Amino acid sequence: MGLLDRLSVLLGLKKKEVHVLCLGLDNSGKTTIINKLKPSNAQSQNILPTIGFSIEKFKSSSLSFTVFDMSGQGRYRNLWEHYYIKHRRIPILFFANKMDLRDAVTSVKVSQLLCLENIKDKPWHICASDAIKGEGLQEGVDWLQDQIQTVKT
Numbered sequence: 242m243g244l245l246d247r248l249s250v251l252l253g254l255k256k257k258e259v260h261v262l263c264l265g266l267d268n269s270g271k272t273t274i275i276n277k278l279k280p281s282n283a284q285s286q287n288i289l290p291t292i293g294f295s296i297e298k299f300k301s302s303s304l305s306f307t308v309f310d311m312s313g314q315g316r317y318r319n320l321w322e323h324y325y326i327k328h329r330r331i332p333i334l335f336f337a338n339k340m341d342l343r344d345a346v347t348s349v350k351v352s353q354l355l356c357l358e359n360i361k362d363k364p365w366h367i368c369a370s371d372a373i374k375g376e377g378l379q380e381g382v383d384w385l386q387d388q389i390q391t392v393k394t
């Protein structure tokens with residue numbers, strides 16, 4: 242970020258830009274989550290499986306998010322490696338989505354199944370969500386914002 246951009250962010254004239262990588266199995270609801278975070282007039286009514294990846298944008302509070310929405314389908318998973326930044330202390334937000342389904346397990350159980358407590362080198366957080374109704378999404382984004390805002394602009 243250039244000096245002028247930094248100054249604009251500090252003065253509140255411009256939103257700080259952040260890049261987010263969205264990964265997860267196919268059909269888990271990634272695109273639906275991102276879509277629901279957009280203003281209602283920008284939301285798509287017809288979400289199709291993502292081919293390759295798509296770049297989506299939304300704003301929240303003082304941040305401007307650019308999200309790389311990766312396909313979860315098996316044949317595209319090798320794309321994930323190109324974007325995965327192993328050694329940086331990037332925050333990781335997990336959505337335990339589709340919590341409205343009758344056989345959904347709790348976010349605590351998901352966290353145990355994925356052994357999230359083993360992640361010691363990055364801040365992480367898990368939220369239960371229902372992307373159709375939009376439940377749990379803002380809690381996750383608020384956590385992400387807190388993490389990002391503690392990093393210097």
Ligand SMILES: Nc1nc2c(ncn2[C@@H]2O[C@H](COP(=O)(O)OP(=O)(O)OP(=O)(O)O)[C@@H](O)[C@H]2O)c(=O)[nH]1
Nearest residue numbers: 267268269270271272273290291312313339371372
């Ligand atoms: N019941 C329920 N259905 C959901 C939820 N979130 C998404 N869906 C549905 O799940 C299906 C897949 O959603 P997508 O957002 O396309 O999933 P995706 O993870 O982006 O899939 P890929 O792009 O193929 O990786 C759609 O029919 C959504 O309507 C949820 O929280 N609850």
Ligand SMILES: [Mg+2]
Nearest residue numbers: 271272290291
């Ligand atoms: Mg998708």
